[in-house]
Amino acid sequence: MIRFQIYRQSTISAMLIMVAFLFTSCGDKTKAVNIKDNEVKAELIFEEDFDSDLSQWKVEQMPGGTVQINEGKLEIDDVSGCTVWLTKPFEGSVQIEYDVFLIQDNGPNDRVSDLNCFWMATDPKNPSNLFAESEARGGKFSNYDSLKLYYMGVGGNDNKTTRFRRYVGNGERPLLPENDLSDEKYMLEPNTPYHIKIIAHGSTIQYYRNDMLLVDFNDNNPYTSGYFGLRTVKNHMTVDNFKVYKLKE
Numbered sequence: 001m002i003r004f005q006i007y008r009q010s011t012i013s014a015m016l017i018m019v020a021f022l023f024t025s026c027g028d029k030t031k032a033v034n035i036k037d038n039e040v041k042a043e044l045i046f047e048e049d050f051d052s053d054l055s056q057w058k059v060e061q062m063p064g065g066t067v068q069i070n071e072g073k074l075e076i077d078d079v080s081g082c083t084v085w086l087t088k089p090f091e092g093s094v095q096i097e098y099d100v101f102l103i104q105d106n107g108p109n110d111r112v113s114d115l116n117c118f119w120m121a122t123d124p125k126n127p128s129n130l131f132a133e134s135e136a137r138g139g140k141f142s143n144y145d146s147l148k149l150y151y152m153g154v155g156g157n158d159n160k161t162t163r164f165r166r167y168v169g170n171g172e173r174p175l176l177p178e179n180d181l182s183d184e185k186y187m188l189e190p191n192t193p194y195h196i197k198i199i200a201h202g203s204t205i206q207y208y209r210n211d212m213l214l215v216d217f218n219d220n221n222p223y224t225s226g227y228f229g230l231r232t233v234k235n236h237m238t239v240d241n242f243k244v245y246k247l248k249e
Contacts, residue, residue, distance in 0.1 A: 051069075061139040076239070083118070085130070086228045091225035094245065097198075097245070098239055102237045113156065114154075114234070122147065122169075122227070124147075145167065148223060151173070162214060205218075205219055
């Protein structure tokens, strides 16, 4: 009888642990987010911790720079321009999150500037293959003007400007006055961890840095599918904990 009770208690304990584990796992996969006072369900659909390799990423970089995995993080050490594309496209409403750290430690490229990114990117000339002209682009910034995408440049021009643009696919990159920020609070600080959150939910396009809303753009003709790319120039930084959530009402 004693053995049976011990076995029964052990079995119940194991079941409770398993239930708790499953509950925790489900909790990690979904969460509720608030978008303009509207609660939306966010379901995790992609994550990258940079613990192994860059097989899911495509690097376009000007000569002299490097992109590598270093101590479980993506490390970009760039000279003249670099874009690191996630090769998986996304469609519909999404929330993109990741952590970045801009390094200032007397390295040759330790310039605290240009914490940039592209999202919902497509190539009008090659609508089914963003990477058809990857080698031709080569990481040079002006070579991306022909794409359709959203662009955020935080701390550009030697950490003096923060700008959001909507590329229209013909070389034009309109800049609205409200998306041209120059206040010091919108710039970057060295050796400081930043959490980035990007929302593309219907006509709502938002960009947060450490919970500070930098961009709240209403797009009457939103881009609803495409690729995400980390973008920088003359910069040394790390990226980690990259996640993409599907947003559902």
